Amino acid sequence: MIKFCPLASGSSGNSIFAGTENTRILIDAGVSGKKIQEALASIEEDAAKLDAIFVTHEHVDHIKAVGILSRRFDIPIFATEGTWQNMERELGAISRKNKCIIYSGEKNIVNDICIKAFDIPHDAAQPVGYNIFAGDTKLTVATDMGHYNDDIKENLADSNAILLEANHDIDMLKKGSYPFSLKQRILGLNGHLANVTAGSLLGDVMSEKIKHVYLGHLSNDNNTEEIAYETVRKVLASRNIIVGKDFEMEMAKRDCASRYIKL
Ligand SMILES: [Zn+2]
Ligand SMILES: [Zn+2]
Numbered sequence: 001m002i003k004f005c006p007l008a009s010g011s012s013g014n015s016i017f018a019g020t021e022n023t024r025i026l027i028d029a030g031v032s033g034k035k036i037q038e039a040l041a042s043i044e045e046d047a048a049k050l051d052a053i054f055v056t057h058e059h060v061d062h063i064k065a066v067g068i069l070s071r072r073f074d075i076p077i078f079a080t081e082g083t084w085q086n087m088e089r090e091l092g093a094i095s096r097k098n099k100c101i102i103y104s105g106e107k108n109i110v111n112d113i114c115i116k117a118f119d120i121p122h123d124a125a126q127p128v129g130y131n132i133f134a135g136d137t138k139l140t141v142a143t144d145m146g147h148y149n150d151d152i153k154e155n156l157a158d159s160n161a162i163l164l165e166a167n168h169d170i171d172m173l174k175k176g177s178y179p180f181s182l183k184q185r186i187l188g189l190n191g192h193l194a195n196v197t198a199g200s201l202l203g204d205v206m207s208e209k210i211k212h213v214y215l216g217h218l219s220n221d222n223n224t225e226e227i228a229y230e231t232v233r234k235v236l237a238s239r240n241i242i243v244g245k246d247f248e249m250e251m252a253k254r255d256c257a258s259r260y261i262k263l
Contacts, residue, residue, distance in 0.1 A: 002134040004112075004161050005260030007031075007039035009143075009216030013061050016141055016163060017045060017260075018132045023111040025068035026053045027070075027130055027141045028094050033065040033072065039257040048073045052110045054102070054117075055079040057127035057144060058087035065090030070098050078102045080117065082126025104128055118155040120145045123190040131155055137263045138209075143167075143217040146191040148201045156205045160263050163252060164202065166215040166232060167192035168222040176222050192217070195228045199235025212261050216252030225251045 007015040009100070010234045013031035017024070017040065024045060029036055037047045053075055056062050070077050079087065088094070102108055104126075108115045112135075117128035122144045129142040129152070140156050143165035155182050156162060173183055173194075186192050193201070202213065229251060233243045243249045252258045 001262055002132070002137050003043075003137065003260055003262050004042055004139050006163055006214055006216055006252035006258045007036055008255060009163070009214070009218070009258070010254040011167070011217065011219050012254065013064060014143065014217060015039070017043070018134075018139055018258075019045065019136050021242055023113045023134075024050050025110060025115065025132070026050060027132075028056055028062040029053055029065040029069050030060065030062040031064055032061070033068040035119075035255075036065055036069065042257045043260050047063070050075050052075065053077050054115055054130055055083055055087065056129065056141070057122060057124035057145070058083050058090070059124055060090070062144075063087050063090060063146070065232055067094060070094055074098065076100050076163050078108060078115075080104065080126040081202075083124070083128075086125045089237060102128075105138070118121075118151065120152065121149070121190050122148055122216075123185065123188075129155065139263075145193045146189045146192070147186060147197065153201070153205050156201070158207065158209050160209055161214075161218050161261060162202075162210065162213040163214045164198050165193040165217040166195045166198040166223070166228040167217055168219045169224075169227050169231065170194050170196065172227070173222040178221070186219075186222075192219070195223065195231035196235060198228075199232040202232065203236055203239045203241060206246070210247050211263065213247060213249045214252040214258060218251075218254065
């Protein structure tokens with residue numbers, strides 16, 4: 001049995017908990033340490049018992065409390081070499097034994113959980129998404145992706161639960177107040193995944209194995225929960241995939257723990 005719970009999700013900060021009876025990990029810690037501790041407490045988990053923090057990339061909405069938590073509770077941090085080079089200064093002093101380098105495609109064992117990173121297209125040094133395996137269960141965290149490719153589809157396929165980015169509504173972004181260069185960055189191949197693209201990706205990988213999808217990492221300015229959910233639902237309906245029947249889908253909450261699922 002594995003528990004899976006987004007603790008915070010959105011362009012303002014991201015952290016995801018996954019754990020078994022014996023092991024507790026975070027993917028990213030991009031809100032304050034206090035918020036993460038509170039969110040963990042709300043699902044009856046203890047930050048002091050975390051076994052590892054895996055980091056997707058160096059952007060502040062993913063690393064804000066990584067150094068703080070590591071120092072406070074002596075937690076090892078896992079990240080790619082490129083991410084380490086670009087985040088280390090922001091983290092503050094990290095003890096040598098808690099600095100762990102991972103490689104895309106290689107499995108990392110933490111007690112009874114296995115975590116594998118995969119490359120994602122994003123404007124960071126060496127960004128990754130993660131597959132988390134426990135027993136027969138596979139979870140996937142895939143946010144901060146400008147587009148998707150066959151490799152990403154393979155990594156999502158056969159997942160039992162997925163946290164997938166639905167960052168923006170393309171029309172809202174284009175008509176919104178962001179400067180042209182920022183719009184181009186977000187819409188670009190290394191930017192963020194639009195709602196409609198999240199729907200296509202889910203449609204491409206959908207199988208009986210997928211039981212639960214959280215849509216997350218929503219833009220504060222260029223999306224709403226309703227628009228994201230409806231856009232993805234409609235893309236899937238056009239392919240005869242019915243949300244609520246074929247699988248469950250919900251929005252990951254921006255500022256607190258979402259409903260946690262056990263698989
Ligand atoms: Zn990012
Ligand atoms: Zn982000």
